[in-house]
Ligand SMILES: Nc1ncnc2c1ncn2[C@@H]1O[C@H](COP(=O)(O)OP(=O)(O)OP(=O)(O)O)[C@@H](O)[C@H]1O
């Protein structure tokens with residue numbers, strides 16, 4: 001299974017007094033795409049929000065256990081450092097409304113107070129936008145507000161924004177569920193290209209999408225990890241009854 | 253039940269409602285009409301750059317009060333905007349029993365009669381300084397403006413979608429940077445309109461200035477000295493027994509109404525131009 | 531992070547500053563009225579004599595004047611503000627008239643009180659004087675009635691905007707149910723909307739009352755500034771706010787100034803109670819509507 005970049009050990013998370021995730025143990029392989037699937041409300045978003053410590057922004061949040069990035073416990077690091085190394089893209093595109101396309105891409109640097117020379121900035125912006133398959137569409141409107149782009153373009157802008165920080169892992173929470181089919185396939189192409197150079201963890205409800213883009217699949221049911229393995233295997237011959245029922249229900 | 257009777261009653265009631273509503277905005281038109289009719293003849297270029305004349309002489313202007321009002325508004329804004337924005341962010345961001353209490357206190361502050369605020373500024377500034385001053389008037393006006401700024405800031409900060417915050421944190425930004433670089437710029441339009449609403453609330457306030465800024469027949473640029481203001485001038489001249497002074501007061505009222513209308517218009521424009529799309 | 535801690539501390543400092551400001555406001559008023567408070571105590575608000583020369587101070591005439599002007603103003607304004615609210619909330623859907631009416635009430639709320647006072651002095655006072663001559667009472671022109679009319683005009687936007695908000699919260703389906711039973715609009719208004727919105731409208735009345743209660747300039751200019759106990763609505767009188775506005779800068783004796791500030795303290799307490807009650811009622815109404 002290649003090298004493991006991220007290890008989740010005996011991890012619990014929840015809200016208020018109830019655990020939503022219980023005893024999760026999962027090892028994410030490097031430079032591969034791991035899909036996280038499961039019925040609505042099973043805790044997929046909660047899990048990936050724990051991976052870059054966004055979960056704890058919720059005042060109700062509770063959590064327990066360990067997550068190791070390259071062997072280091074992320075809950076012993078400063079959250080801002082963790083988040084710089086583990087980027088995230090959300091369900092609904094959320095470019096910063098007061099910033100231009102250009103500023104949105106280097107937002108991570110602006111927000112972290114990192115001063116760059118103009119040439120450096122230009123290069124980061126161009127690289128990130130190219131990686132996000134967006135350069136050709138926006139290179140002439142770099143200084144317009146990011147919110148003027150279409151939904152699919154906005155989502156790719158958000159991906160570029162995350163990539164510009166050169167993260168080790170990219171988390172995607174249903175990145176295409178708010179987009180039309182055409183924009184969706186653009187993003188899928190992009191993701192397939194990206195996973196050659198970066199580890200991706202993606203939550204998706206779309207089984208066909210998982211089959212198309214992912215290398216590994218984790219299946220979560222009622223807050224527990226019930227199945228994890230290479231995607232073809234999980235889909236072709238699920239070991240657990242819950243997985244099978246979910247897949248059948250979805251296909252049928 | 254006689255249904256024709258019911259329909260007639262229904263229509264009569266509707267007519268009555270329309271009539272009363274029309275009547276209640278009649279004063280607005282009367283006020284504007286009479287102010288324009290009486291004030292327009294007082295207004296000429298001199299009106300804006302000359303000082304008032306003694307009673308008996310016609311002509312003269314209101315330069316002293318224009319300059320004074322301008323200074324008071326600038327000072328009051330400078331006092332209330334920083335602290336108001338900060339408190340607004342605080343109430344929107346932090347939820348505990350202290351901010352709950354604070355919200356009630358802000359409501360109390362907003363409900364305080366302006367004359368009481370005048371007394372407070374007198375006790376806090378005029379008495380220790382030993383005399384009336386522009387700065388004491390500005391303090392009174394700032395206290396009036398403060399709740400407006402706090403409330404609009406709170407509201408707009410709250411309207412900023414949570415996802416922007418998440419996006420900012422996901423890039424590794426600290427809390428401070430997220431507020432200053434993401435939340436505040438996204439709320440800029442709201443805060444600006446709060447400033448405009450606040451300004452139009454204080455520009456016509458008279459009561460808190462009576463025993464703070466006090467009035468001054470000459471142009472004063474020193475914040476430590478008494479100063480005139482547009483509403484103070486209107487009050488003093490309107491209550492005087494002189495015909496010529498009444499005319500000046502009407503002219504000043506017209507200027508004041510135009511300023512308030514202008515601020516209203518500005519508010520609508522700001523609402524359009526600064527709108528941030530989420 | 532250190533900057534985050536500092537930033538949070540700054541936020542708390544801002545909040546604490548505002549909280550202290552309100553607390554200090556109350557304490558300063560108490561402190562500055564101490565002289566009068568000690569001498570006259572609570573009887574201050576029950577005594578009807580206000581005589582600066584002989585150093586006798588009682589605020590009853592002003593308290594009565596304040597209550598009379600604001601209550602009469604409320605009574606006058608109520609039919610008008612409810613009409614506006616009904617028009618905007620029930621009769622008129624989108625359209626030009628609705629826009630004009632909304633804008634006009636906004637402006638009515640925005641006109642400075644000094645201008646209301648000035649206009650009242652030169653337009654309403656002669657009108658009231660004519661009325662008084664017809665009725666055969668002393669034709670002062672200025673007095674409680676004139677002040678009440680000016681106040682009524684000023685508070686129409688407040689009551690109507692709250693009444694409108696409250697009316698808009700009446701669930702659409704019960705109104706439709708009423709219509710489908712064949713009720714006329716008038717019957718819906720009296721049978722469904724007004725009973726439903728009752729407590730919310732009451733809150734609006736309280737808040738408008740609070741505003742009329744503390745209004746200073748417009749009242750000062752048309753009430754006639756008499757320190758006697760008002761005997762009828764045509765009498766010149768003074769409200770708590772207007773007597774402060776009139777006498778504050780002329781008060782040379784300490785006890786006089788202290789008594790004026792003592793009135794200010796009562797004004798603070800009264801408006802505080804009224805506003806608190808109004809806010810409570812409207813909060814309760816909002817919760818009730820949500821829970822249904
Ligand atoms: N802010 C919150 N406060 C309390 N409970 C929450 C909160 N967010 C989510 N939950 C609960 O946690 C559980 C898991 O939510 P989560 O969003 O992780 O599910 P999900 O698998 O991502 O679902 P979906 O497929 O609908 O996105 C749900 O039962 C939900 O009710």
Ligand SMILES: [Mg+2]
Pocket residue numbers: 044045046173
């Ligand atoms: Mg989810």
